[in-house]
Amino acid sequence: MRVYNFSPGPSALPLPVLERAAAEMLDTNGTGQSVMEMSHRSKDFKPIIEKTEAALRELMGIPANYKVLFLQGGASLQFSMVPLNLAAGDAPGKGKKAAYIDTGIWADKAAKEAAKYAAAEVRASSKDRAYSYIPAAPAPAADDAYYHITLNNTIVGTRWDKLPDTGSVPLVSDISSCVLSEPLDVGKFGLIYAGAQKNLGPAGTTVVIIREDLIGKAPAWTPAMLRYDIHAAEGSMYNTPPCYGIYVIGLVLEWLKQLGGVEEIARLNREKSQLFYDFLDNSKLFYSPVEKPYRSLMNIVFVPREQDAAKKSEIETRFVKEAAAAGLINLAGHRLVGGMRASIYNAMPIEGVKALIHFMEKFA
Secondary structure, three states: OOOEEOOOOOOOOOHHHHHHHHHOOOOOOOOOOOHHHOOOOOOOOHHHHHHHHHHHHHHHOOOOOEEEEEEOOHHHHHHHHHHHHHOOOOOOOOOOEEEEEEOOHHHHHHHHHHOOOOEEEEEEEOHHHOOOOOOOOOOOOOOEEEEEEEOEEOOOOEEOOOOOOOOOOOEEEEOOOOOOOOOOOHHHOOEEEEEOOOOOOOOOOEEEEEEHHHOOOOOOOOOHHHOHHHHHHOOOOOOOOOHHHHHHHHHHHHHHHHHOHHHHHHHHHHHHHHHHHHHHHHOOOEEOOOOHHHEOOOEEEEEEOOOOHHHHHHHHHHHHHHHHHOOEEOOEOOOOOOOEEEEOOOOOOHHHHHHHHHHHHHHO
């Protein structure tokens, strides 16, 4: 039985992709072997990674002067790699200035990690109202090495509705939970990165898209595995890449192209999210704590209207348990914030959102 999986990551994959991967598990492209068994330097794997990169460039409109890297370590490793490669100095902790906007737990983690290698400064934060909005973004300083934002905030369910104007200072962004969910002008960024496990593929692969002029700035003491220039020069083959993850990303991108591309998936995502937000806004039992202009298309956070803490907790626990029994799984909010959360990434069909709404009506 297939359930509707609302997990924030690793998340649901499109059914046609799973079926294709299953059919090719023992024999991929007539090679008589699984991608799991292929040498990453073989003639059999080379066309797989090349096709995946080409599809990503086409769907995202990635300019020719940007490198696409398939790395490991998740977005969390990029919290270190970004400052190491763009702002680190001759010794740890003696780097250049870097601007960070704190819009949630992951943005906070990124800023704190960057402070180990650069003079990272939090220039604005929405922590004062439990990260329920996106704060006004101040202009960067002239000597900032880069300006970092988290485009979609998975845990608290907010998104940037408008990119900050950073002028000549490179804009850097974690786009893990919104990559390919709607059109994005890659040319406005110096670097973007995304863990694959939400909208791109299985956990274990991280995509980094970096403008070429930002490559080669890492200090000599930077570990080889954490240098963009080394990975770029080796075509993501400096060490063994996550071959199977790259292969599945290619299948997801092919599915997305057949669906109609990013414009079409954006239309579907807006339809799904609007349907659910409209329900929440009219529900007597639940509501969204996120301010309307900043509501995420991908991660919809909701809580009971009940004010008594004990009763509220009881409703949340019962809701998650009964929803799972009804085939609607992974609806608990993040352990640090509680509540509930429905992650409705690209692979979630509108039927899943309708099934959730129907259950919530009955539950109420």
